[in-house]
Amino acid sequence: xxxxxxxxxxxxxxxxSRSEAEHxxxxxxxxxxxxxxxxxxxxxGGYVLSTVWNLEFRHYSIEKQLNDTYCIMxxxxxxxxxxxxxxxxxxxxxxxxxxxxxxxxxxxxxxxxSLFDTLKDKMLREYVKQTWNLEGEAxxxxxxxxxxxxxxxxxxxxxxxxxxxxxxxxxxESERLLYCGKQPDGKFLIRDREDSGTFALxxxxxxxxxxxxxxxxxxxxxxxxxxxxFDTIWQLVEFLKLKTDGTITVLGDACVCKxxxxxxxxxxxxxxxxxxxxxxxxxVPVRPVPADHVLPMDCIGFNPYHNQDEIxxxxxxxxxxxxxxxxxxxxxxxCVKRGVLETELGQLDVAIKVLKSDNEKLMKEEMMREAExxxxxxxxxxxxxxxxxxxxxxxxxxxxxxxGPLHKFLSSNKDNMAVEEIVxxxxxxxxxxxxxxxxxxxxxxxxxxxxxLVKRQFAKISDFGLSKALGADSEYYKASSAGLWPxxxxxxxxxxxRKFSSKSDVWSFGxxxxxxxSYGAKPYKRMKQTEVNSxxxxxxxxxxxxKCPDRMYALMLECWKYEHENRPDFKxxxxxxxxxxxxxxxxxxxxxxxxEPDV
Numbered sequence: 001x002x003x004x005x006x007x008x009x010x011x012x013x014x015x016x017s018r019s020e021a022e023h024x025x026x027x028x029x030x031x032x033x034x035x036x037x038x039x040x041x042x043x044x045g046g047y048v049l050s051t052v053w054n055l056e057f058r059h060y061s062i063e064k065q066l067n068d069t070y071c072i073m074x075x076x077x078x079x080x081x082x083x084x085x086x087x088x089x090x091x092x093x094x095x096x097x098x099x100x101x102x103x104x105x106x107x108x109x110x111x112x113x114s115l116f117d118t119l120k121d122k123m124l125r126e127y128v129k130q131t132w133n134l135e136g137e138a139x140x141x142x143x144x145x146x147x148x149x150x151x152x153x154x155x156x157x158x159x160x161x162x163x164x165x166x167x168x169x170x171x172x173e174s175e176r177l178l179y180c181g182k183q184p185d186g187k188f189l190i191r192d193r194e195d196s197g198t199f200a201l202x203x204x205x206x207x208x209x210x211x212x213x214x215x216x217x218x219x220x221x222x223x224x225x226x227x228x229x230f231d232t233i234w235q236l237v238e239f240l241k242l243k244t245d246g247t248i249t250v251l252g253d254a255c256v257c258k259x260x261x262x263x264x265x266x267x268x269x270x271x272x273x274x275x276x277x278x279x280x281x282x283x284v285p286v287r288p289v290p291a292d293h294v295l296p297m298d299c300i301g302f303n304p305y306h307n308q309d310e311i312x313x314x315x316x317x318x319x320x321x322x323x324x325x326x327x328x329x330x331x332x333x334x335c336v337k338r339g340v341l342e343t344e345l346g347q348l349d350v351a352i353k354v355l356k357s358d359n360e361k362l363m364k365e366e367m368m369r370e371a372e373x374x375x376x377x378x379x380x381x382x383x384x385x386x387x388x389x390x391x392x393x394x395x396x397x398x399x400x401x402x403x404g405p406l407h408k409f410l411s412s413n414k415d416n417m418a419v420e421e422i423v424x425x426x427x428x429x430x431x432x433x434x435x436x437x438x439x440x441x442x443x444x445x446x447x448x449x450x451x452x453l454v455k456r457q458f459a460k461i462s463d464f465g466l467s468k469a470l471g472a473d474s475e476y477y478k479a480s481s482a483g484l485w486p487x488x489x490x491x492x493x494x495x496x497x498r499k500f501s502s503k504s505d506v507w508s509f510g511x512x513x514x515x516x517x518s519y520g521a522k523p524y525k526r527m528k529q530t531e532v533n534s535x536x537x538x539x540x541x542x543x544x545x546x547k548c549p550d551r552m553y554a555l556m557l558e559c560w561k562y563e564h565e566n567r568p569d570f571k572x573x574x575x576x577x578x579x580x581x582x583x584x585x586x587x588x589x590x591x592x593x594x595x596e597p598d599v
Contacts, residue, residue: 033100186252
C-alpha cells in the first residue's frame with residue numbers, strides 16, 4: 001500500500017492547522033528561512049509549506065498534480081515534497097528568499113494523522129471486499145496494484161463513514177435531530193440535499209438551526225457558497241472546525257448518526273450494448289469520479305467478482321451466448337470473437353475462443369485441457385474462464401480484455417506510454433505468476449502476446465493451452481515431445497531436457513519484461529533458434545532496452561541465470577517489482593502544472 005512521501009521527513013508534522021504550524025515556528029525561534037511542512041486541509045495529497053521571513057509567517061500551498069509531481073503556484077514541478085524543499089533551499093528567486101533551517105519535530109511530537117488517515121486502511125479493505133468480493137491475498141494484490149487510485153476514490157466517499165453524515169434526510173428531519181438532547185453552538189450534521197445530488201450542512205447556533213448548501217463545481221471540488229474549495233466533504237468539515245468560511249460559527253460537536261460507520265451503498269447504472277440490447281445494472285463507485293481515476297477493475301471488460309460461482313459455469317447454454325462477427329484474433333486452434341454472455345446478474349461482454357471446424361478433432365482435447373486449467377484459477381491478474389459452450393463448434397468463453405495483447409498495444413503507443421506505466425503492468429503480471437507458482441502451475445507460454453490489457457493500466461495473463469499442473473511432490477514437468485513451442489521465450493533446460501517449472505516461467509517473465517520495455521519489439525530478432533541457443537550458451541543475454549531502468553534490466557538478468565536454481569522465484573520477483581513500482585511512481589517527470597498559494 002502506498003505511503004505518504006513526506007512521512008520520513010523530520011520537518012513534516014502531518015495534519016496540523018495553520019495556527020499550530022505557527023506555534024511550532026515560534027518555539028523554534030522565528031529566524032529567517034525557518035520552515036516546516038504539513039498536510040493541506042484542502043487538497044488531497046497536497047501539502048503546505050509554512051515559513052518565516054522578516055518575523056512574518058508565510059504559507060504556500062503545494063498541490064499534487066495529475067502526473068504525481070508537486071509544485072507551488074507558478075513554480076517548477078518536483079518529483080516529491082523532499083525535492084521541492086531542497087530546491088527552495090538553494091533557489092531564493094521564486095519565494096523571494098531561501099529556505100534555510102528546517103523546524104524539526106521533537107522526539108515527543110509524532111506526525112499528526114488526519115481523520116482520513118486513521119480510517120484509510122480499514123476503508124480500503126471494506127471497499128475492495130464489497131465492490132469485488134475479494135478477500136485474503138487477492139484483496140492484498142488488488143490494493144497493492146491499485147493503491148493510488150483506490151486511496152483517491154476512498155477519500156471521496158470517506159464522509160459516508162463519518163459520525164456526522166446522515167445520508168438522505170429532509171431539512172425538517174435534520175432540525176429535529178439537532179434539537180434533540182443538548183443544543184450547543186456548533187452542533188452540526190451533513191446530509192444529502194433532497195433530489196439535487198448535492199449536500200447540505202445543518203448547523204446549530206443560538207438555539208437556531210442554519211442550513212448551508214455545499215456546492216460542487218465542474219472539477220468536482222466542494223464549497224459553501226463564496227467559500228474555499230475542497231477536494232472532499234470530510235476536508236471541508238475539518239476546515240470548518242477550525243474557522244468559519246461563510247458559516248455563522250465554527251463546527252463543534254457532531255450530531256451523531258445511528259448508522260454511522262456503515263459501508264457506502266453502491267448504486268447501479270445501465271449501458272447500451274451491441275445490437276441495441278441494454279445489459280443489466282453493473283456496480284460502479286458511489287460518487288462519479290473523473291475518467292482518469294476510474295479503477296481498472298471498474299471497467300466494462302473486467303469480470304465482476306460478485307457471486308462469481310453463479311457466473312462461472314463449466315457448461316454454458318448456446319442460447320445464453322451472443323456472438324459478434326468481429327474477430328479479435330486467430331491461431332492454429334481457430335479464432336477469438338467478441339460476444340455477450342447472458343447471466344443471472346446481467347449481460348457481460350466476453351471473448352469467445354471458437355474452435356475451427358476443420359481440425360476440431362485434433363484440437364478439442366487440448367482446448368478441454370485448457371478449460372479445465374483455467375476453471376481452477378481465480379486471480380485478478382489472470383484472464384478468467386467463464387465456461388465452455390459446445391454447439392456448432394466448441395467455444396471457450398472468457399472475460400473480455402478489450403485493449404488486446406501487450407506487445408501490440410505498446411508498439412502502437414510508443415510515444416505516449418511512460419516507463420512508469422510499463423513497470424505497473426509488469427508488476428501485475430508478476431502477481432499473477434506468483435499466484436500460479438503458489439498453485440503449482442507452470443504456464444509454459446508466458447510472453448507479451450499472452451498478456452492482455454483490460455485497459456491501459458490493467459493487465460491479465462492469458463492463453464493456458466500449454467499450461468500444466470505439477471504434482472504435489474514435483475518441482476518440474478517433463479514434456480513427452482517438443483511440439484510447436486515458443487523456443488525464444490524458453491529457458492535452456494526446457495529446450496535441452498524438456499523440463500518445465502516455475503523457474504522456467506521466471507526465464508520467460510524476463511523475456512516478457514524485455515518485450516515490454518522494448519515497446520513490443522521481438523526478442524532475438526533475425527536470429528535463428530540455433531543461433532539463440534549458442535548465444536545463451538556463451539553467456540550472452542539480450543541487451544538492455546533503450547528506455548529500460550537499470551533496476552528492471554538487473555531483474556531480467558536475474559531471471560536469465562543459466563542454472564534454474566539460481567533464478568529468483570516469483571515471490572522474490574513480485575517483491576522486487578512492487579518495491580520499484582512504488583519507488584518510480586514518485587519520480588514522474590514534471591509536466592509544468594501550477595498550483596494555488598495558501599497565503
